[in-house]
Amino acid sequence: MPRRPxxxxxxxxxYSSQAVQDPYPHYANLRALEPVVWLPKHKVYAFPRYAECNxxxxxxxxxxxxxxxxxxxxxxxxxxxxTLGSDGEEHARRRSLVAHRLTPRALRGMKDLVEGQADRVVxxxxxxxxxxxxxxAAALPAAVVPDFIGWPREGRDKLLDWGAATFDVLGPLxxxxxxxxxxxxxxxxxxxxxxxxxxVLPGSMGDDLxxxxxxxxxxxxxxxxxxxxxxxPSLDTTLSAIASALHLFATDPEQWQLLKSxxxxxxxxxxxxxxxxxxxxxxxxxxxxxxxVAGVALPAGSRVLVLYASANRDALQWENPDTFDIRRDASRxxxxxxxxxxxxxxxxxxxxxxxxxxxxxxxxxxxRPAGTPEWARNNVIRRLRRLPLELVPA
Amino acid sequence: MKxxxxxxRCEGHGLCAARAPEVFQLNDDFELVHRFAGGTVPxxxxxxxxxxxxxxxxAALRELT
Numbered sequence: 001m002p003r004r005p006x007x008x009x010x011x012x013x014x015y016s017s018q019a020v021q022d023p024y025p026h027y028a029n030l031r032a033l034e035p036v037v038w039l040p041k042h043k044v045y046a047f048p049r050y051a052e053c054n055x056x057x058x059x060x061x062x063x064x065x066x067x068x069x070x071x072x073x074x075x076x077x078x079x080x081x082x083t084l085g086s087d088g089e090e091h092a093r094r095r096s097l098v099a100h101r102l103t104p105r106a107l108r109g110m111k112d113l114v115e116g117q118a119d120r121v122v123x124x125x126x127x128x129x130x131x132x133x134x135x136x137a138a139a140l141p142a143a144v145v146p147d148f149i150g151w152p153r154e155g156r157d158k159l160l161d162w163g164a165a166t167f168d169v170l171g172p173l174x175x176x177x178x179x180x181x182x183x184x185x186x187x188x189x190x191x192x193x194x195x196x197x198x199x200v201l202p203g204s205m206g207d208d209l210x211x212x213x214x215x216x217x218x219x220x221x222x223x224x225x226x227x228x229x230x231x232x233p234s235l236d237t238t239l240s241a242i243a244s245a246l247h248l249f250a251t252d253p254e255q256w257q258l259l260k261s262x263x264x265x266x267x268x269x270x271x272x273x274x275x276x277x278x279x280x281x282x283x284x285x286x287x288x289x290x291x292x293v294a295g296v297a298l299p300a301g302s303r304v305l306v307l308y309a310s311a312n313r314d315a316l317q318w319e320n321p322d323t324f325d326i327r328r329d330a331s332r333x334x335x336x337x338x339x340x341x342x343x344x345x346x347x348x349x350x351x352x353x354x355x356x357x358x359x360x361x362x363x364x365x366x367x368r369p370a371g372t373p374e375w376a377r378n379n380v381i382r383r384l385r386r387l388p389l390e391l392v393p394a
Numbered sequence: 395m396k397x398x399x400x401x402x403r404c405e406g407h408g409l410c411a412a413r414a415p416e417v418f419q420l421n422d423d424f425e426l427v428h429r430f431a432g433g434t435v436p437x438x439x440x441x442x443x444x445x446x447x448x449x450x451x452x453a454a455l456r457e458l459t
Contacts, residue, residue: 058453099405102405103405103406103407103424104405104406104407104408104424105405105406105423105424105425108424267412268412271409329413329445329449331409331412331413331445331448331449332445332448332449336451338451338453339452339453340452340453342451342452342453343451346407346451347405347406347407350407
């Protein structure tokens with residue numbers, strides 16, 4: 001792919017361990033350059049600002065997903081047959097098969113269950129007092145999501161590792177991605193076994209899928225991929241948001257007091273957490289027809305990188321973007337993506353994260369840092385790996 | 395200003411209703427009610443309405459004029 005002469009290049013690797021630990025200075029550098037920046041290491045045009053990310057996500061006829069959304073051709077070739085990696089009617093058909101169970105409308109009946117579970121998680125954590133916030137954050141998604149998808153009881157202990165591996169292979173083909181291949185394949189193998197032996201829980205989403213295949217609405221061969229489609233992004237991402245919320249409120253007691261004094265801020269606080277620490281840093285798209293972005297001609301066949309986590313810190317879009325403030329209107333953040341491919345599970349993710357914040361505001365007086373937090377290394381996901389906290393009971 | 399709602403896309407996330415309650419509401423079944431459907435949003439509500447449109451996570455809302 002010939003590089004356009006009028007596009008600046010940014011040489012540092014956004015996927016190095018340094019950049020993964022501390023990505024925001026790199027994003028600020030990218031945004032300061034131009035709306036479109038060439039990343040020579042990955043041979044991709046990055047969109048670091050909000051406007052271009054937003055437009056690209058809304059124009060799914062030009063910026064397509066069916067040639068994959070990863071930064072490497074191997075994963076992109078393998079991701080045919082998933083909802084993530086399809087377009088148009090094919091995408092709509094796949095999405096409609098399961099997404100109808102994930103809308104806030106469909107989740108109404110789950111609210112009490114999720115809130116009850118969140119309350120038990122927080123009650124146990126407060127009793128322990130000094131906790132790893134990552135364990136606290138993992139507990140609710142782990143209790144709710146696998147049942148919902150219908151994953152059999154055996155194999156659940158591997159889900160987080162498998163999920164993280166699947167995200168790793170959606171990055172460039174670096175050492176991190178190569179290391180993740182066995183776990184990524186482990187998940188695929190398990191999903192195939194589950195679909196073949198029909199060990200999904202009755203009444204679950206997975207059960208729905210297999211029935212739809214029995215009725216001829218999709219082929220049985222599609223079922224494992226679709227199960228992975230919904231299982232992989234439903235654990236790590238929500239865990240990330242809940243853990244980041246704990247971290248942000250621990251380091252900013254004023255925001256915590258604000259949330260406690262006015263719990264009606266909780267829904268927007270979730271948006272602000274996802275804006276400030278976007279769980280998914282970036283996905284790519286392929287340009288399928290010649291197009292122009294911010295005056296730059298992008299030829300068909302180019303690959304672009306939609307940097308959600310950078311768009312969410314763009315000063316052209318947000319006032320004081322590097323300040324965490326639950327009072328700002330964060331509803332247009334791009335952390336769940338946007339448009340046709342917008343996160344299908346965001347209703348469930350919001351429900352879980354809001355439930356955790358509601359339980360925490362009710363049971364916890366103060367959240368105190370109790371050690372140095374550590375960020376996990378992953379090619380796509382930004383999440384804490386360790387978060388020592390003290391929960392002071394209310 | 396006119397707004398179109400694509401009810402096939404709307405999933406009932408309610409961000410528009412939180413952002414612009416005088417323009418958008420969710421009924422008890424989490425279905426979107428656009429108060430000015432088929433009509434024009436009054437000038438004093440245009441800014442809120444636009445923020446509501448921008449907040450839709452599934453791009454079900456579009457500003458027409």
